[in-house]
Amino acid sequence: MSIFIHPQEHRVTERFLRYVQIDTQSDPYATTHPSTEKQKNLGKLLVQELHELGIQDAHLDKFGYVYATIESNTDQANVPVICFCSHMDTSPDCSGKDVKPIIHHNYQGGPLILPDDPSQQLTELNHPDLKNQYGNDIITASGTTLLGADNKAGLAAIMDAVALLIKHPEIAHGKIRILFTPDEEIGRGVDKIDMAKLGADFGYTIDGETAGSIEDETFSADGVILTINGVSAHPGFAKGKMQSAIKIAAAIVDALPKDRLSPETTQDKEGFIHPVAMNGTVEQATVEFIVRDFENTHLKEHEAVIEATAKRVLQQYPGASFSLEIREQYRNMKQVLAKYPEVVEIGLEAIRRVGLKPIRRSIRGGTDGSRLSFMGLPCPNVFAGEHAFHGKQEWVSVQDMQQSVLTIMHIANLWAEKERT
Template sequence: MQHIIDRFISYVIIDTESDASSDTTPSTKKQLVLANLLVKELKEMGMSEVTIDENGYVMATLESNVKHAVPTIGFVSHYDTTPDFTGANVKPQIIKDYDGGDIILNKEQNIVLSPSYFKDLLQYKGQTLITTDGTTLLGADDKAGITEIMSAMEHLIKNPDIKHGKIRVGFTPDEEIGRGAHKFDVEKFGCEWAYTMDGSQIGELEYENFNAAGAKITFSGKSVHPGYAKGKMINSMLLASKFISKLPKDEIPEKTKGYEGFFHVVGITGSIEETVVELIIRDHNEMKFKKRKEFIHKLTEKFNKKWKGQFGGDIASAEVKDQYYNMKEKVKPVFHIIEIAEKAMIELGIKPLIKPIRGGTDGCQLSYIGLPCPNIFAGGHNFHGKYEYVPVESMVKATQVIVKIAELTALPK
C-alpha cells in the first residue's frame, strides 16, 4: 500500500493544469513533465513499445504471456488536472485510520472536510485517506487512475504466473478541457476495447454518459448617455439577464441527478454594447438533448422578434456546438466488456455500482472513434476543488480490478 501512496504523491505534486484558452496540444507545456516521467517509469518497469508523440500522448505495451489468442485490451487515464481550481503546489495530507470525524485541512484558513456535509466520508472509516491542504485540488482526477494502471502493469510484470493477453496503456493530456481524445491514435493503440480508470467511488462501472453541447449566446446593445437614454439605450447585459431567467429554473446542476439533464450557465462577460453568455447543455436521452438545443435557438429567435423594431435587426445570436455523445450506443453491441469488468469486481468482493456518468470521459469520445471504452472507478471524491480526497484502499482495489480484468480476458473460451 505504501508503494501506491508514494507513486500517487509523486504524480500529484507535479502541476499539470490544462488551459482551455490555449490552442496547442498539450494545452500547457507543464503537462509534459509528468508525461515524460511516465515514459521513463514505463521503460524502467519493463514495458515495451513505450512512446510519446508530438502531442503528449503516451502509450506502452505489456506483451501477452499466453499462447492462445486473446483480445488486446487497453487501460486509459488522463494526466492533466482541471483549470477550475489551482493544481500548483499541491501538498497532500495522509490521514491514517480515519475516525469518521472532521478533518482539518487548513487550520489557519479554517477549511474543514466534514462528513456532516460530505457524507461519503463515512464509508471510509478506518481507512487511509489522502487529502489536500485546503489551498489546491488534489489531482486524484485522474492521477489516481494513472497510479492504478502503472501499479497493475508493474504487478503483472513481477508476477508472470498471472496469465494475460496483450495489454496497451494510454495516458492523455487535456481531458479536463474536453480534448483528451481529439488526437488519440486509436489505430496505433490497437485494442479491441479499453477502459478509462476515471470514475469516483469504489465500485463505479459506467457505460452511459451525457450527450453534451456548448452554447454561446451573444447579445447586442446600444450605448447612449444615461441622461438621455430613454427609449434609445439597449443594455445588452440586461438582455442577457432576461435570457437566463427564461431557462427552466429547476433544470440546473444544483437541482438534478441521475438521468436528469440540465442547462448550466458557465460564464458571462459584457458591456452595454455586447454581452456573451456561455452555457453547457447536458442530457442522457438523445431526443431530449436535441430538444434542449432547439430550445436555445427558439428562445434566441423570440428575443430577436421582440426587439427587432427597436434594434433594427437581430439583437441576439446563438452558436450551439456538440461536444460529445452518450457512449451507450457504442458499448451495448459489445456488452461483454461490461460483464467482464463486473465479474472482476464481484470476484474481488466489490459491489458494482452501474450508473450513468453525469459528465464525460475520454472514453465517451474514444467510443465514437472506434474504441469502445467504458469507465471504472479510480477512487477519488469531490473532484475539481479543495475538498478532494482519495482512500488509498480504493486505489489498491482499482489496481486489483485491472489485474483481474486482464486475467478474465485471457481465460480460454
C-alpha cells in the first residue's frame, strides 16, 4: 500500500525544534555512561512524549538509553521485530549549548546568512544539496553553535512516525522497538545496550543525509595510540643528551604521507590515517590516530605505515623508543548486511513508495548500526535529511524530515506486507 499523510498531520518540525534546544553534547574524555548526564534530559523528554502517545513501557535506563515498544497490529504471526534507532548526543566538535534554530521559509536560492555570525553563509557552492531544496523550508542554527540535526532529525522523524502509526491503525505493521542511544558521536553508542531486552530481528538507524539515501556500507575502523619514550635532561645542560618525545612525535606526524592516506586527500573508497590528538612531555608523548578503510586488510596496511614511519624517524634518536597500541573500533556493516539482503531491499522499496529515487551509498564513517550489525541486529542507515554535520553550518529541511517519517512508516508496513505474501 502507499501511505499518504497530509503535511498538516506532521509534527516532526515542532519536535525537532524542541529537541535541538536541549544541550546533549557528549564528552570523549569522560569515563561515565553516558559520558554527560545532560543527555538524560532529552531522554526523559522523549520518554514523557512516548507515554503521552500511550506507549507505557517507554523508559530511560541508568546508562541513558531509551527503550519503547509499539505492539503489532496485524494478525500475521511471523512478522520480524523491527527496531528504529537514533542517537541523542551531539558532537564534541562544536558547541551544542543554547542552540537557536531558525526556519528559512520557502528557500529560493542564494546564500543563507546566519545572523549571530554573518561570516557563516550557506551557499549552493559549499552545500550542493541546497539546489534540490527550492520551495522547501530550511532549518539552521544562528551561527555560533551546531544545529543538532545529527541526529535529532532522526529522533524527530522516529517520534513522528510513532505518533502517526498509532493515529492510523489501518497501516499494518508488526512489533516495533524504539531505541534512542547516547554517546554515538564518541563511539560508545552501543556499549551498554541490552540486546536481549531490545529483542529485535532487524534494525534501521535513521541518521543519514540526502533524502532518498540508504547506506549499507561503512568504514572499518581502528584506533591507534603511538607512545614515544624520549630522553629527558635539564634544558640548561641538554646538549647531546635530550631527545624530546614531543619533538619526535611531531616529526613522525610530519613524516606521514601528505598526498594520500589523509582525510584531506582521500574520497570515495579510499582509506586514511588521521592523527586526532597529541599529548606529552619531553620524557613521553602520545599520538592518537584513527585509521579507516572499507577493507579490513587495508587497515593493517595503514597501521604498518605508522609503524614504518616511526621506525624511520627514530633512527635519528638512538636513545628513544616507541610502542603501538591498536584497538578495534567497528567493522564494515556490509559484511553482515550481505547475508540479509531483504533488510536493505525493503528500505529501498520504502523510499520508492515515498516517491523518491533511492540512493544506495557507502558511508565514509560509521553509525551505531555498524556495531549493532555485528551484535546480531543487521542495521543499515536511512536518511534523516541532516547536512553539514558537526559544524555551525549544519542544516536540514522540513520536507526532507517529513519524507524520512514516511519512509519509516513504509518500512514498518512493508515487513508486515512481506509476511502476508
